[in-house]
Amino acid sequence: RVRLERDFRELLAERCLSCHGEKRKAGLDLRTRAGMLHGGESGPALVPGAADKSLLYAMVRKGEMPPQEDKKLTAAQIALVKAWIDAGAPGADAGHTGQEGTETPITEADRQFWAFRQLVRPPVPAVRHTDRVRTPVDAFLLARLESSGLTFAPDADRTTLVRRAYFDLLGLPPTPAEVDAFLADPHADAYERLLDRLLASPHHGERWGRHWLDVARYADSGGYETDIYYKNAWRYRDWVVKAMNDDMPYDRFVREQVAGDELSPNDLSLEGSYVLAKEKVEHLRARIATGFYALGPQVHESNMDGKKIVHERLTDWVDTTGSAFLGLTLGCARCHDHKFDPVSQEDYYRLQAVFAGSKEEDIPVVHAMAIASNKQHYPRILAIDEARRAYRLFEQRMSQKGRRTPEDEAERRRLLEQIAKAVLELPESIPDAPGGPWDGLMEVPTATVLGHERPGFVPAVHVLRRGDLSRPKERVTPGLPALLATATGVKPDLPGPTGGRKELALWLTKPDHPLTARVMVNRIWHWHFGQGLVSTPNDFGKMGQPPSHPELLDWLASEFVARGWSIKAMHRLIMTSATYQQTSLVQNEKARKIDPENRLLWRMNRQRLTAEALWDNIHATAGTINLKMGGRPVVPPLAEDELSALRDRWQWTVTADQKEHTRRGLYLLVRRNFRFPMFEAFDAPVNSVSCPVRDTTTVAPQALWFLNNRTTYRQATEFAGRLARSGNDPAAWVEQAWRIALGRSPTADEKREAVELFEALAKRDNVKLPDGAS
DSSP states (O other): OHHHHHHHHHHHHHHTHHHHSTTOGGGOOOSSHHHHHHOBTTBOOOOTTOGGGOHHHHHHHTTOSSOSGGGOOOHHHHHHHHHHHHTTOTTTTSOSOOOTTSOOOOOHHHHTSGGGSOOOOOOOOOOSOGGGOSSHHHHHHHHHHHHTTOOOOOBOOHHHHHHHHHHHHTSSOOOHHHHHHHHHOOSTTHHHHHHHHHHHSHHHHHHHHHHHHHHTTOOSBOOTTTOOBOTTHHHHHHHHHHHHHTTOOHHHHHHHHHHHHHHSOOOOOOSSSSSOOHHHHHHHHHHHHGGGGGOSOOOGGGGGSHHHHHHHHHHHHHHHHIIIIIOOOGGGGSSSSOSSSSOOHHHHHHHHHHHTTEEEEEEESSOHHHHHHHHHTHHHHHHHHHHHHHHHHHHHHHHHHOSOOHHHHHHHHHHHHHHHHHHHTSOOBOTTSTTOBOBTTTBOOEEEEEEEOOTTOOOOOEEEGGGOTTSEEEEOOOBOOHHHHHHTTOOSBOOOSSSHHHHHHHHHTOTTOSSHHHHHHHHHHHHHHSSOSSSOTTOOSTTSOOOSSHHHHHHHHHHHHHTTTOHHHHHHHHHTSTTTTBOSOOOOHHHHHHOTTOTTOSSOOOOOOOHHHHHHHHHHHHTOOBOOOOSSOBOOOOOHHHHTTOSOGGGSOOOSOGGGGGBOGGGBOOOSSSOOHHHHHTTOOOOSSOOSSOOOOOOHHHHHHHHHOHHHHHHHHHHHHHHHTTOSOHHHHHHHHHHHHHSSOOOHHHHHHHHHHHHHHHHHTTOOOOTTOO
16 A cells, blocks of 8 residues: 555656646646645546546546656556555545645545534524524524523623623723613613614724734734834734724725735825825725734744744744634644644645745835925934934043043033933924824834735745754645635635735635634624633634534624624624623522533623723722823833843833823733733733633732732722712712722612721721711
């Protein structure tokens, strides 16, 4: 069998691959099993185990291939081809071995795996308890519950519901006035109108943008030892927030991140005025979206090896594309065929070839007049440099002189003031773009995006033996994973070196793509309920978990596409369901025994706030939160013990404006090798790779942070002042404290105990409580 495979491969290389190898004449690639099964313009070339049904055998038997007379096969060679096919096409056909050097076959079982099947909209099931069905979502879940002898929990009370909606859609608590307004609204559609108001809030994009940033492995630095700074990462973050607020259709959201530059090529040239055409602004934003690929981790020293840094980038880009948009662990095919999913090593490197003609680049985000103004004022930068040189020369003279005179000290102060004056005289705003600031010290504002490599410098991509860059095998051309190409009715080949990302983006967002819509609606479900219908959102493959409700997943995905890929429409659909509006506080021993993990959703899941939402709510409760949106990252001050883990203190340059220190957590600096201490304690995502699900832990450092950190102490003091300013009655303080912090009034026992605490503290400190104390 081994000899049969070897002899066949030698024959193939000698007589066939010059045309049906890298050249892929007539669309046929005979180098791999996947290529033979996929076939070319005439259809599949191979039916393993059946030579008489295989086009490959038919063509050589008839003498039609190879076409050259001097390459026609002998009778013995034709018999070899037949024997190899009848034997099941050994070697490459050994199943999902994951062996390097073999091509994993695509089986019928692979094609019929639930995640790779064509998306078909299932019918909404009938249920007995129709009174509990508010949307089709409920029917799918209730049908499963009823089959187990269960039903939904009662609805949550309206106070719980309004807070749930605020936290879910904004990540912020409702004010007492907002709670009162909802409770007092007598209209039947009060809840639906509440959702519409929240979805229209600009803070909605901040909440849901942060969810997507987990998937995008967002960070403002590269990680590893030097943790290089990404000065423009925030522009991508702000693009995501705006996209969420605008309810950008998800298909466009995907396309712009993958290939915004290829889909919307443009420049920032002016047309007789200082105002950029709207189309140019939109196309610039589409380019900024490709910053998705400029966020990955980077080893500083890898830049010393050009081939290595390119390979590391291509690896990150393909792995992240697979995780974020396809929900597949493509990276498992880097060293060998995927051991579980129908993704070959060649598939993996063909996807790398799609990105090979791309590179990171910084582009101006201002028009030519602004750039010209920068050049006009550039001598001011030179003035700073000359003032610094003058000071360095002074230091050099003083080091040789020894003791300084009063005149020397006066000269030192004059030189330092000269540096400061030169810095302060730099223009801060762009003259030809009112309100637009320069970056840093009069730097032209830029965005880090994907562009194209120069012709002749596009790196060749090879399949790598065991994933080792120093052991290349055959060169590959841009292409899609073979099975998914077949599933969507397209050929796997993509153009290159440019244009491949555009075609990849268009393919990913085909309405009949089996994965894209399923993966995103599952993420939306996960972010609402704390667990997806597929509990492994980045792995829809065979090692991931199957969907708990496959029909519901397919119905939601179909509905997502039918509603124009609108994420906000999916929020309304899910949040108006009886499923979502259930209480989480229910005692149902039968349900607990049947479904202890609540996969059937017989009650609502209780969820802890994310680290950023906890930060936001501390400051919202204290009344100090700054709701300013966008801009470069904020760096709040840290205590000495918190800074001890930082390699270089200058990497944590505190933002000068103290009002910025209470911005939303979304806007705080995200370093990869030094995570904001509070966020670290409360399970901030690991962002070296796409993060599908955050950990939720309960550990002692969380309590200690609340007890001992100066941020919580300062905000508690601000909260106390907020209550004290509301009146002179401690009982009223308690009422107000509960309503602000918890969204409800205290119980009688809670109120009594809190007032008694006030009295005990006043007695201990010999302080008289204001009038109105009991």
